[in-house]
Amino acid sequence: MKQVIETDKAPEAVGAYSQAIATDDLVFTAGQIPLTPDGEMVDGTVAEQTEQALENIAAVLEAGGSSLDDAVKVTVFLDDIDDFDEMNRTYKGFFDDEPPARSAVEAGAIPKGAAVEIEAVGAR
Numbered sequence: 001m002k003q004v005i006e007t008d009k010a011p012e013a014v015g016a017y018s019q020a021i022a023t024d025d026l027v028f029t030a031g032q033i034p035l036t037p038d039g040e041m042v043d044g045t046v047a048e049q050t051e052q053a054l055e056n057i058a059a060v061l062e063a064g065g066s067s068l069d070d071a072v073k074v075t076v077f078l079d080d081i082d083d084f085d086e087m088n089r090t091y092k093g094f095f096d097d098e099p100p101a102r103s104a105v106e107a108g109a110i111p112k113g114a115a116v117e118i119e120a121v122g123a124r
Contacts (some may be wrong), residue, residue, distance in 0.1 A: 066122030
């Protein structure tokens with residue numbers, strides 16, 4: 001069964017997509033850029049943008065009955081792969097000793113000029 005997940009603790013979807021979709025066992029988030037829940041862009045460092053994107057992911061996963069601790073796969077899209085180390089230092093602080101599988105790629109152009117976009121799959 002497919003369930004649409006919505007929360008006001010993360011930015012609302014601004015297109016033809018849902019913040020997340022849950023199935024019986026998994027929650028699939030949409031990509032989250034560093035927008036605050038009220039829609040303001042965090043115009044800071046890659047570390048600050050990564051932190052906001054992961055806070056959004058955490059809120060959406062929680063709304064779907066999951067959490068960062070239950071994340072099984074994360075994909076990180078970077079505007080510039082040279083920002084990987086800065087992103088990774090912040091990213092590590094959000095996960096315990098058993099982090100999820102992860103891919104990190106250079107996307108070249110992320111919506112709204114963001115430096116990072118992150119999506120996740122969480123177990124529930």
